[in-house]
Amino acid sequence: MNIQICVGSSCHLKGSEKVVELFQRAVEERGLADKITLAGSFCIGRCNR
């Protein structure tokens, strides 16, 4: 499974770095590193969510 986390300017200002950290920790704690790939993405057009 591939999970993309937006790190575009708007999301960066709203704390996407923290979201990335939370996902990384959750994947590690659950031993899913071989099943889940985390990737950053630029704006996906959902800045207001």
Ligand code: FES
């Ligand atoms: S910057 Fe993240 S959705 Fe636009």
